[in-house]
Amino acid sequence: MEQKLMGIGGMSCQGCVNNLTEVLQALPGVEQADVSLEAAQVCLTYDPEKVGVAQFKEAIESAGFDLLPA
Numbered sequence: 693m694e695q696k697l698m699g700i701g702g703m704s705c706q707g708c709v710n711n712l713t714e715v716l717q718a719l720p721g722v723e724q725a726d727v728s729l730e731a732a733q734v735c736l737t738y739d740p741e742k743v744g745v746a747q748f749k750e751a752i753e754s755a756g757f758d759l760l761p762a
Contacts, residue, residue: 693723696736698748699760703729708757715755719743732760 703709709727716725716734721742726735736748749759 693737694740696738696745696748697733698736698745698752699733700727700752701732701758701760703727703732703757705729712752712755712757715751716748719747719751 700712703712706729709729712734713725713727716722716727716736719738721739722736723739724737728734734752752759
């Protein structure tokens, strides 16, 4: 397992955090997604053989948020 810290733009409430957490944890290979509204970031624990940054970016943007430099 690996960890990746990514900045997230566009979150404004706990509902955003819950939505993004669900979307990311639904990806195959994602073990845990710790989304922080205050820090505007997510720490992902994942299997790099099953999922990667391209899938994270697509999922984040499809959920209506922006991927930012962490």
